[in-house]
Amino acid sequence: MSSVGPYVNKVEAELEKICSVKKAVAVVNGTAALHTALHVLGVENGNEVITQSLTFVATANAIKYCGASPIFIDVDIDTMGMSPDSLSKFLESNAIIKNGQCFNKSSGAKISACIPMHTYGFPVRIEEICEICCNWNIPVVEDAAEGLGSKYKNKALGTFGDIGTLSFNGNKIITAGGGGAILTDNLEYAKKAKHITSTSKISNTFEFHHDQLGFNYRMPNLNASLLLAQLEQIDTFLSNKRDLANLYKKYFDSIGIKFRYENSNSKVNYWLMCLEFKTKKDRDLFLIESNKSGVLTRPVWELMHTLPMYCNCNSDEQKNAIYLQERIVNIPSSYRYIK
Ligand SMILES: *Cc1c(COP(=O)(O)O)cnc(C)c1O
Numbered sequence: 001m002s003s004v005g006p007y008v009n010k011v012e013a014e015l016e017k018i019c020s021v022k023k024a025v026a027v028v029n030g031t032a033a034l035h036t037a038l039h040v041l042g043v044e045n046g047n048e049v050i051t052q053s054l055t056f057v058a059t060a061n062a063i064k065y066c067g068a069s070p071i072f073i074d075v076d077i078d079t080m081g082m083s084p085d086s087l088s089k090f091l092e093s094n095a096i097i098k099n100g101q102c103f104n105k106s107s108g109a110k111i112s113a114c115i116p117m118h119t120y121g122f123p124v125r126i127e128e129i130c131e132i133c134c135n136w137n138i139p140v141v142e143d144a145a146e147g148l149g150s151k152y153k154n155k156a157l158g159t160f161g162d163i164g165t166l167s168f169n170g171n172k173i174i175t176a177g178g179g180g181a182i183l184t185d186n187l188e189y190a191k192k193a194k195h196i197t198s199t200s201k202i203s204n205t206f207e208f209h210h211d212q213l214g215f216n217y218r219m220p221n222l223n224a225s226l227l228l229a230q231l232e233q234i235d236t237f238l239s240n241k242r243d244l245a246n247l248y249k250k251y252f253d254s255i256g257i258k259f260r261y262e263n264s265n266s267k268v269n270y271w272l273m274c275l276e277f278k279t280k281k282d283r284d285l286f287l288i289e290s291n292k293s294g295v296l297t298r299p300v301w302e303l304m305h306t307l308p309m310y311c312n313c314n315s316d317e318q319k320n321a322i323y324l325q326e327r328i329v330n331i332p333s334s335y336r337y338i339k
Contacts, residue, residue: 005221007228014231015166015181018148019156023190025182026219026227027197030145030167033180034062034115036217037141037163040182040192043068043112048104048314050090050114050138052082053303054321058167059117059143060304068112071104072305072315078263080324081124082116088132090316095136102136107314111136116161117143120330121173121269122260123152126160141165145180148173149238149269158183163193168227173241173271174234176227179219240335241270248273248331260328273333274300280326287329300328 008026015024027033043049045067051059053072063070074086095102095111102111114133116124126142133140144150144158145167151157158164163186168179182193200214219227245261245268252259258276262268277283283299290297303325305315 005224007221007224008219011219011224011227011231012181014228015183018231018234019159019164019183021156021159021164021183022185023183023187025184025190025193025197026224027180027182027193027217028219028223029178030165030169030172030180031058031062032197032215032217033145033165033167033182034059034141034143035065036193036197036215037165037182038062038066038068038113039196040189041113041139041141041162044110046109047112048107048109049112050087051143051304052115052117052321053305053315053318054080054119054300054324055117055143055304056145056301057304057307058145059115060307060310063115064309069109070304070310070313071111072303072310072313072318074316074318075119075321075324076125077320077323079124080119080122080260080328082114082129083320084125084128084132086316087114087129091132091136097137100137102138104314111138113141114138115141115143117145118147118150118157120260120274121147121150121157121271122262123147123150123157123266123268126152126157130160139163144183145169146172146271147269149234149271151267153265154267159185162186163189168223168230173237173269174227174230176219176223176230179223179227181219237335238269240338241333244333244336245270245273270333272330275329275331276324277327277329283327283329290331296332298330300325300330 012024043066047068049063076083140161142161142164147157164183166181168176197217260274
């Protein structure tokens, strides 16, 4: 079979080692990892799921795939990820706990998960978010698609929440062409994730029995073989990118432009490196001039709460997300081949 095999098992074991987590389940891409994680946690049609507006569209899409609606919470300026203060504020004024479950007071919908995202590999205030969610009985799915190799207080991103998810898409720090994974210390969740991502087929029999709705989300063994070769080089990739980040920092410090750098309790993978301009006008000028000179630079994603399919969803003020959206630019961040 192409989607079970020795390389898939090896990839899972390697990820468990790299991230110091009990279980890794390899899947076909990062979006499927998010969808599976929400499914495992019981997110259902009509539920609401909290996330941030400043993210890649896959985070919100995975929520929609479950028939649930996203609630967009603002980010912190310094982490670019979900703000625990805004999260707390939203829950205090909008949520209520009934029979041990969290509900939105105005819509009546169950709030069945929260997905903070580690933007460009910079850790969010994940411990505070987990604590708030724990108090409100909301499970946490950590979208660490961009965070493999990053650490918060010396612990791998994707291992703080109930479930964490990774992506190995072509543009990510480690790639398998396409791929993703689920990380969890909960053995039941891992078992369920493995089961539903392989069409919920009961194995050990030649018959085709499927005991519940399943997905064809397993990582092909072929991709896993590529991924394994990449994972073996992760330390080299990370130190190469860190060297580039240090060069950038020195240069941009010298000309008075803010280069986003890790703080004392985090270690960043520098997946995509970013500059923060003082105004939108400066940002626009830089984007135009750099691209004109053949240097690919890009703004951050359009905010989710402004996209056609999400503009009617519940959203708080998004003051910081808008601030960052107008000022952050990604600059070339690839591994450098140095002779
Ligand atoms: C890349 C990415 C995903 C989705 O991963 P795919 O493997 O492309 O499906 C999800 N969330 C974030 C934040 C991402 O950057």
